[in-house]
Amino acid sequence: MAKMKTNEERKAELEALTEQMGKQIDSYFESPEKIREHLQFLGKFHQYSMRNAILIESQFPGAVAVGSYPFWEKQGAQVQKGERGIKVFVPNPVTYVLHKDEWVPLSKAPKPIKDGVKQGRIPSRKMMYF
Structure with missing residues (x-):
């Protein structure tokens, strides 16, 4: 069974991804060619948020398609041993309820x-987390 990450590990991972994303954004402005390449890449992933498109490009610059494991399984593609997925931000709505003058998760x-x-x-009320 896979080891669950602690909140500190998740926070460190999120900070590392954010830093990597910042470096990727800085690299776009090195030349007009870089900007053009970036815009062409974004055209392939228009259905993703700008933040996720940047993460995809920083982790796999040659990406032409992105999908979850079940998506690729439905397409008939099998993940090969040793292959790793890329990280993207996934929206996770959480419903909060007013209980004893405090907003707590409904769960x-x-x-x-x-x-x-x-x-x-x-x-x-619902709040969105990633």
């Missing part, structure tokens, strides 16, 4: 509160 709220949210009696 950690007591059952009566969850029922109140379903019935619309208790306010809730």
